[in-house]
Amino acid sequence: MDFSTQFNYYVARTEKALDQLLPPAATRPARIHDAMRYSLQAGGKRLRPVLVQSAAALFRAPLHDPLPAAVAIECVHTYSLIHDDLPCMDNDDLRRGRPTAHKQFDEATALLAGDALLTYAFELLTHHYPADPGFALVRELADAAGSRRLIGGQMEDLLAEKKSDATADELEFIHLNKTAAMIEASLVLGGLTSGATESDLAALRVFGRELGLTFQIVDDILDATADSATLGKTAGKDAQAGKTTFVRLHGLEGARRFAREHTARALASLTKLPGDTAFLRQLVETMLVRNH
């Protein structure tokens, strides 16, 4: 199977699992479950669930189905987008061409739907796995989503937006936590469902961190260089907002060099992993050269 066929296969399995594993929209109270489904089923790349499944596939015949963990990660990702879109945060009316949750429903429902998706991730992990590996899955996800990682990255990002002189150190903290933490967790969760060893998990963690950093730096490069039509969203938004970006701090050439270095480190980590790592290799290479 070539890379994009494999990617689409993982995405299709994710969509099906999302539909099957979420509480039915009619579950009481219907409005909250309707809002959870609305945001979760809005499409998107499904990068994190793909990573969970592709990490699980590296190891011997899967011990446990990786899909509940993949859905749990996507629930946490979606909750963070819903809360990020709220008026008190980024105040976005549209996401992927559709009204954001607080526009489609109302602010209170969006707030609660975000809370519910975060909580549901832990319901999923404790109802679809036994304590081994379920307990480790919960710990990994809670740490990645917590105040020192995902939420910490969002907090620091909000603070950085208010000043045009964020430092390289602050920007690195944001990238490592707002973006890389959940990508790293996706790979670790996949490994945990399939009996990865401690050293496998360490290699997956490095791969996730470097993939996440590549992803974020390329995002900054595209924001500074691509036109809106190619990008599929408003280009130059960060620069206009006076936000400190990777490109602004290190220059375009510097940013491109950093992206290549992170890609190289991601590829190096793959050599420490068993199984067929071709899919993950192509994923990080595609990430580096993407134009949208």
Added chain:
Amino acid sequence: MDFSTQFNYYVARTEKALDQLLPPAATRPARIHDAMRYSLQAGGKRLRPVLVQSAAALFRAPLHDPLPAAVAIECVHTYSLIHDDLPCMDNDDLRRGRPTAHKQFDEATALLAGDALLTYAFELLTHHYPADPGFALVRELADAAGSRRLIGGQMEDLLAEKKSDATADELEFIHLNKTAAMIEASLVLGGLTSGATESDLAALRVFGRELGLTFQIVDDILDATADSATLGKTAGKDAQAGKTTFVRLHGLEGARRFAREHTARALASLTKLPGDTAFLRQLVETMLVRNH
């Protein structure tokens, strides 16, 4: 030890554990940890952590320290208050005489601090307990806090506020989920840390549900009958807002009779539990006759 000395002892242990178990305020990013501590250390009755500890005390020499579970429950309770106070929900400026989180910081910080406290509850449970009983603790807490219970109760409460003709069934759903779910979970978590059996847990669950319902009905009675000075908050608020309350649906005498019936059921469940249940008996009796 008499009842109130025992209660205060549990509260003092809770306050100490809150300070010890939360990330230090200076942990990066400081602002989010500062906001988490601000809301969590605002005082309050600490009813839920007291319940965790008193349930744990019923069983043989504690297998595990109940305090991390007690703090986890209080984190979830506090997150729900922070989000409930936001402008898009109840829009409250004050809680327990202090500015609410979004007034003291800003809305975005309050939103993220709530998210962080919810997540931190699961970090605590997975870092302070082994998989047994940690995994069961996570499952119980996630279910109680999820879209079918705590959040579902809040959603239904919001919907009920918009109409003056909520039904007895809707009101029962709100009481069972917005109020009783976390009280029930507190008792079950306490039992789980101390090796309670399945039948112990079932009795604790009944006790928690009946205690929670008593608590909520008495709240409605006090709102309708007490003066603001005794209550320590504005009395008659619900009636003025045109909100359907238990008293409005069943009359004062009906509400009082329901409260007595739930208390009786709570007391009956205690006879199925081992150990000295005097504290829990006095707690529910005190709850029934409280005037604020």
